[in-house]
Structures are given as C-alpha cells and as structure tokens.
C-alpha cells in the first residue's frame with residue numbers, strides 16, 4: 001500500500017521518458033507484428049522481451065567506452081491491433097519517417113516484414129543516396145510466400161520493385177539460403193550478396209571492407225538485422241533458423257568493423273521469445289543494439 005510504482009529501467013539506464021524524439025539521440029520503437037511469418041511465430045513478443053532485459057546492463061560498451069552521452073527515449077510499441085497489414089504498415093511508415101527526421105531510430109520487430117514500411121520511410125527521406133546493410137540468413141527476395149506478398153520473406157523484393165532504392169545499394173550479408181523464386185529474380189541482376197560461406201573463408205574485416213566499398217557513395221546507411229544471421233546455437237529463438245551462421249562475437253566484430261559508415265537508423269527483427277532458451281536470443285539482440293549505438297554514435 002502506498003508504494004510508489006517504479007519506472008522500469010530501460011536501455012542501460014539511458015532511457016529518459018521525458019525526452020521527445022527530436023531532443024534525443026536515439027528513439028526506440030517496438031513493432032510487435034508477426035502475422036507475416038512463414039513458419040513459426042512469436043516475434044510479436046520480441047520488443048517487450050528485449051526491452052525487459054535492457055536495463056540490466058551498464059551504460060558502457062564491451063570495450064569500456066561510456067554510453068552516457070547518449071540521450072535515449074523508448075517510445076513504446078506501435079501495435080497492429082486489428083488493422084490490416086497494409087493499414088498497419090502505413091502507420092509504421094508515418095511514425096518511422098517522423099523518427100528518422102528526429103534522431104537515430106532503433107526499431108525492434110516483429111517479423112522482418114516490418115522492414116518494408118521502415119525502408120519505405122528511409123527511401124522517402126534519402127532516396128537513392130541510401131545504402132542498406134541486410135544481415136540475415138535469408139535474402140527475403142521472394143515474390144510471395146503462401147499467397148502473402150507482404151511476407152517476411154518478401155521485404156527486399158517489394159522495396160526493389162518500388163524502384164526508389166537502387167538494388168545494388170543493398171548489401172545482403174550472411175546469406176545461406178536461396179529460394180527458387182529468388183534465384184529467378186536474381187538472374188541477370190547485379191546483386192551485392194556476401195554469403196555466410198564467403199565470410200567464413202575470407203574473414204570479417206574483408207567482409208566489412210567489401211560492404212564499405214559498395215556503399216562508399218551513399219550519404220545514409222540503414223542497418224536491418226535479422227537475428228537469424230546468427231547461428232541457431234547462438235540465437236535459437238527465431239522463426240526460421242538456419243544452421244551455418246555466426247556467433248554473437250562475430251556479429252559484434254563485424255558491426256565494429258563497419259563503424260564510420262553514416263548509419264541513420266537500424267532495426268533488429270525476428271526474435272521470438274517463445275522459441276528461445278533462457279533468453280539467449282533476446283540477450284544477443286540487446287547486446288547488438290547497444291554495441292551498435294556505441295560503435296556508430298561515439299562521443
């Protein structure tokens with residue numbers, strides 16, 4: 001009785017609920033949507049789970065740099081309610097545009113289809129000077145999956161056909177899965193694909209150099225991180241895991257090697273807490289987020 005309700009400590013204690021996005025360096029937005037998953041669901045629970053563990057980590061990077069200069073506001077979730085996917089995506093695009101114009105937005109999915117409105121918003125602002133780093137086991141270049149052309153496996157196909165973002169400015173990194181319809185789409189196209197096998201053979205710093213070279217003319221770069229980039233042993237809590245992936249260590253080193261690119265925002269998608277073990281996957285996602293802040297938004 002009479003006990004004050006405690007505000008949750010979020011994002012390494014950096015979250016300040018009084019900040020408006022335009023006063024902040026970073027705004028977090030959860031997108032709890034998993035209706036476009038082709039296989040196992042649960043990614044709608046991702047934002048709250050990742051957020052709930054985000055306060056238990058000190059405001060420092062893994063190498064001891066302070067993050068305390070960063071002003072962070074967690075703006076909560078934008079939930080789909082009973083809206084259609086199209087209507088929900090329109091709302092996500094509008095909100096995302098607002099955040100891109102205010103600070104460095106960090107979106108938490110949800111399944112990877114939420115990157116469709118996020119990339120629409122980013123290309124709406126930066127147009128063909130935008131570059132995209134897609135860290136994923138999959139290309140997400142299908143025309144449709146199970147009749148849904150807004151599936152989480154169709155994200156880059158939809159963006160490519162909208163024609164605003166040059167296809168060769170998307171770097172597909174960590175790929176180890178090809179659908180037949182994706183191979184057909186790729187025929188005769190120049191695509192920047194760095195497969196998991198190629199990364200394994202040539203190393204992380206060579207991979208980062210390739211990405212840098214391919215995006216060197218881009219004024220703005222957006223990072224979309226599908227947690228299934230990681231190996232299922234490192235990140236079991238995801239809908240479509242694919243063996244042959246990376247450790248958290250490798251992901252963090254790759255992100256660090258990419259630092260210096262003009263990153264304007266990021267998302268982390270496909271974390272499914274109900275498929276996870278001891279929150280391994282949520283911890284990996286949380287770490288990737290705050291380390292990216294530290295690498296790309298240094299003091």
Ligand SMILES: [Mn+2]
Nearest residue numbers: 112136140226
């Ligand atoms: Mn994906």
